[in-house]
Amino acid sequence: MYSAHDTSINSRFSVAIVGGGFSGATLAAHLLQLAGPSLSIVLIERAPFRARGIAYATQESRHLLNVPASNMSAFADDPQHFLSWARSNFDSGVQNGDFLSRRLYGQYVESVLDTAISRRRGEFQWRHGEVVGLRTQTGTTELVLRNGDKILAAAVVLALGNFPPADLRLPGKAAHSERYLSDPWSPVAPEKTPVDGEVLLVGSGLTSVDTLLTLRARGFRGRIHMLSRHGLLPQSHLPDSGYSTFKNFASSGTAIGLLRVVRAQVREAELRGEGWRSAVDSLRTATQGIWQTLPRIEQERFLRHLRAYWEVHRHRVAPEIGKVLKHQLLGGQLRVHAGRIVEYREHTNNVLVTLNERHRGTRRQMTVDLVVNCTGPVSDIRKANTRMLGDCLRQGLVRPDALSLGIDSAHDGAVINANGIASECLYTVGPLRKGNLWETIAVPEIRAQVADLASMLVNKHRSRQNFTTLMTETVRYV
Ligand SMILES: Cc1cc2nc3c(=O)[nH]c(=O)nc-3n(C[C@H](O)[C@H](O)[C@H](O)COP(=O)(O)OP(=O)(O)OC[C@H]3O[C@@H](n4cnc5c(N)ncnc54)[C@H](O)[C@@H]3O)c2cc1C
Numbered sequence: 001m002y003s004a005h006d007t008s009i010n011s012r013f014s015v016a017i018v019g020g021g022f023s024g025a026t027l028a029a030h031l032l033q034l035a036g037p038s039l040s041i042v043l044i045e046r047a048p049f050r051a052r053g054i055a056y057a058t059q060e061s062r063h064l065l066n067v068p069a070s071n072m073s074a075f076a077d078d079p080q081h082f083l084s085w086a087r088s089n090f091d092s093g094v095q096n097g098d099f100l101s102r103r104l105y106g107q108y109v110e111s112v113l114d115t116a117i118s119r120r121r122g123e124f125q126w127r128h129g130e131v132v133g134l135r136t137q138t139g140t141t142e143l144v145l146r147n148g149d150k151i152l153a154a155a156v157v158l159a160l161g162n163f164p165p166a167d168l169r170l171p172g173k174a175a176h177s178e179r180y181l182s183d184p185w186s187p188v189a190p191e192k193t194p195v196d197g198e199v200l201l202v203g204s205g206l207t208s209v210d211t212l213l214t215l216r217a218r219g220f221r222g223r224i225h226m227l228s229r230h231g232l233l234p235q236s237h238l239p240d241s242g243y244s245t246f247k248n249f250a251s252s253g254t255a256i257g258l259l260r261v262v263r264a265q266v267r268e269a270e271l272r273g274e275g276w277r278s279a280v281d282s283l284r285t286a287t288q289g290i291w292q293t294l295p296r297i298e299q300e301r302f303l304r305h306l307r308a309y310w311e312v313h314r315h316r317v318a319p320e321i322g323k324v325l326k327h328q329l330l331g332g333q334l335r336v337h338a339g340r341i342v343e344y345r346e347h348t349n350n351v352l353v354t355l356n357e358r359h360r361g362t363r364r365q366m367t368v369d370l371v372v373n374c375t376g377p378v379s380d381i382r383k384a385n386t387r388m389l390g391d392c393l394r395q396g397l398v399r400p401d402a403l404s405l406g407i408d409s410a411h412d413g414a415v416i417n418a419n420g421i422a423s424e425c426l427y428t429v430g431p432l433r434k435g436n437l438w439e440t441i442a443v444p445e446i447r448a449q450v451a452d453l454a455s456m457l458v459n460k461h462r463s464r465q466n467f468t469t470l471m472t473e474t475v476r477y478v
Pocket of ligand 1: 019020021022023024025046066102129162377429441446
C-alpha cells in the first residue's frame with residue numbers, strides 16, 4: 001500500500017503519467033534521471049499499490065516471471081540491473097536463467113522508482129486516483145479524476161497497460177451468475193467451489209495457467225478443465241535455452257511467407273542443435289519491423305490463422321511451471337479441450353456446460369462448480385470498459401488502431417486522434433501500442449520505448465522552456 005502524497009487541486013505539471021504499472025513507473029524513473037529542476041511530474045494510479053500493475057501485483061509466490069532474470073532489467077543500457085538487485089535484495093545465488101517470482105519483480109520496479117525519486121532534481125508527486133476524463137486546450141491538458149479533482153499538464157502519457165478480459169457472452173448465461181468469475185485477477189476468491197470439485201477455465205493461455213496455480217495454492221484438489229478454440233497450452237522455456245541473433249531472411253511480406261521464414265529458421269536452429277526456441281527468440285528484436293512492413297490484410301491473416309500458434313511458442317512459461325502442467329496433465333487433474341461453449345445452464349449447485357468440440361465436431365457436456373473467464377486482457381479499447389477511454393473516444397482524442405488491438409499511435413508514441421492527426425501533447429506506451437508494433441507487451445520492449453519517450457518528452461520540455469525564456473526576454477526588451 002502506498003500513502004498518497006497530498007497535492008493541491010488544479011496543480012500544474014510538465015508531464016502527467018496515467019497508470020503506475022511497469023510502464024508508468026519506469027517512465028517516471030527515466031524522466032527523473034534526465035530532468036532538470038524545472039520539470040515536474042505527476043504519476044496517477046488508481047490501484048492502492050504502486051509500480052505493480054496487473055502483472056506484478058500478485059502476492060502468489062508460484063506466479064513466476066515468464067522471462068529469465070537476465071532479460072528483465074528495467075534499463076536496456078544496464079542489462080544486469082535486475083540481476084544485481086535480486087542478488088543484493090533476495091538471494092546472492094540468483095542465476096541469469098532463473099525465473100523469479102512476479103511479486104519480487106514488483107518490489108524491484110518500486111525500488112527503481114524510489115531510487116529515482118530520492119535522487120530527483122525536479123518535482124514529483126504520486127497521486128492515488130482514477131483519471132476519468134481529459135480536456136485538451138492549446139498547450140495544456142486537464143485531467144479529471146473520479147473524485148472531481150483536476151490536474152493540468154503540458155504532456156500526458158497514457159500508460160494504462162492491460163485491461164481485464166471482456167465479459168464472456170455464453171448462450172444461456174444470465175447477466176449475473178454466482179458460478180461465473182468474469183475477472184480472473186479480481187480479489188474475489190472462488191469460495192463456493194468445493195476443494196475437490198471441477199473448474200472450467202475458458203482460455204488456455206498464461207492467464208489460465210496463473211489461475212490454475214492460484215487455485216492449487218488455495219488448496220483446490222479437484223479437476224481443472226481448460227477450454228480454448230485451439231486447445232493449445234503455452235510451451236515451456238528450457239533451462240538455459242539460447243537466444244541467438246535473427247538471420248535476416250527476406251520475408252515475402254505475407255503471413256504465409258513469414259511462417260515459411262520461421263520454419264526455415266527453426267530447421268536451421270535444430271540442425272545446429274539449438275532447438276526451435278532459439279529461432280523463435282531470435283525473431284524478437286526483428287518482430288516490430290516485420291510487423292510494420294506487413295500489409296494490413298496480411299496482419300489480419302496472421303491474427304486469424306497463426307496467432308494462437310505464435311502465442312504459445314513466443315509467450316512461454318517458466319520451466320518449473322511447465323513441469324507442473326505436464327504432471328497435472330499426466331495425472332488427469334488437468335484436461336485441455338479445443339472447442340467453444342454452445343450452452344451454459346446454471347443450477348443451484350453447479351453449471352452444465354455444453355461444448356462443441358473443434359476436432360471431432362461433436363457435442364460434449366460437463367458439469368462444473370465454477371467457470372472462470374481466462375481469455376486474457378481485452379485489447380479493443382471500445383470494449384475495455386474504462387471511463388477515461390470512453391471519454392477520450394467520445395471526444396475523438398483517441399481512436400482504436402486498424403486491428404483494434406489498442407490505441408492508434410505514431411512512431412514516437414503520440415496518440416492519433418479520430419481525424420488521423422498525431423497529438424502534440426498526448427502519448428501512449430506499452431501494451432496499448434500492440435496494433436502498431438505487435439511486440440510491445442513485455443519488459444524488454446517496453447523499457448526501450450520508455451527510454452525513448454522520456455528523452456523526447458524532456459527535449460520537448462526544454463524547447464518549451466527556451467521558448468518561454470525567449471518570449472519573456474523579448475517582451476522585457478520591447
Ligand atoms: C498476468 C501477467 C503476467 C505478465 N508477466 C510478464 C513477465 O513475466 N515478463 C514480462 O516481460 N512481461 C510480463 N507481462 C506483460 C506486461 O504487460 C508487462 O510486463 C508490464 O507489466 C506492462 O506494464 P504496464 O504498466 O504497461 O501495464 P499494467 O501493468 O497493466 O499497468 C497499468 C496501470 O494503469 C493503471 N490505470 C489504468 N487506467 C487508469 C486510470 N484511468 N487512472 C489511473 N490509473 C489507471 C492500472 O491500475 C495499472 O496499475 C505480464 C502481463 C500479465 C497481465
